[in-house]
Amino acid sequence: MNVAAVRPAAVELRGVTKSFGDVEAVRGVDLTLHQGEVVAFLGPNGAGKTTTIDMILGLSRPTSGSAEVLGLRPREAVARGLVSAVMQTGGLIKDLTVRETVAYTASLFADTKPVDEVLADAGITGIANRKVGKCSGGEQQRLRFAMALLPDPALLLLDEPTTGMDVEGRRNFWNAIRADAERGRTVLFATHYLEEADQYADRIVLISRGRIVADGSGSEIRALASGRMVRASVPGLDGTIEARLRSLGGVDQLDVRGEQVVVHSKDSDAVARFLLTETAARDLEITSTNLEDAFLSLTGDK
């Protein structure tokens, strides 16, 4: 039996849009997250990540379309302690210790996991007696993570949780999140960083200008934008040469400026062979696309 078929999706967005006046922040997002997935919501500034996460958290409502969390309306899922969030900033009292902060938060809920257990799960038992004001940015984020674990949520949302952390802070933070997710929690995190998404998520949902432009594993996303750029000067470049370049197998993008041509192709050899043998091309250069290029070409910023 297919287990996914009988359990409600952790998140189900159907045709979701969200406008603020004439700004269309989210433009028709369909997204299903299955229980137990660790998913990165990757996109440049202003892509619509926070707006979407706010709707999953029930903090705002879609202008059109529907959002469900574990088969419930988002607010109901949050009220039942099924969802919690680690936000980027806000709300910590510097003079309390780490343990006092978690214990205080726990006292606000009717029923929570034991304080020591969430401290251990967030990897901050060793700093439990440290004042919050003395904790690094990374330690403070792990503290927020511990607080979010108190209701033992099925779904954890993180909005750019590692902004401003150094490399080691990031690594410790993600190790704690990954170790916890191994036990079956669904995690959705927003990030600007392709490397972070690639390293820590099972699945990457790439959003740009309010639309999902790619969805898959890190290697699938890279493959979508894989290939090489071939640049050359082509004296006598005309419509016929352009049309022949476009018709070569593997060519997915062609930019022409005067005599300069830049071709993006999965088969750069075929492009180079054609240019060098059938046109007057010179100064030919072949470069490979890296992760950053892949991201930029998929989000349309390049």
Ligand SMILES: Nc1ncnc2c1ncn2[C@@H]1O[C@H](COP(=O)(O)OP(=O)(O)OP(=O)(O)O)[C@@H](O)[C@H]1O
């Ligand atoms: N309350 C609001 N009123 C007006 N416009 C808004 C509001 N909230 C978001 N927007 C706009 O909606 C678009 C998407 O913003 P959003 O914060 O969701 O993007 P993001 O992907 O989270 O970006 P970032 O990575 O910079 O946080 C942006 O153009 C933003 O300016």
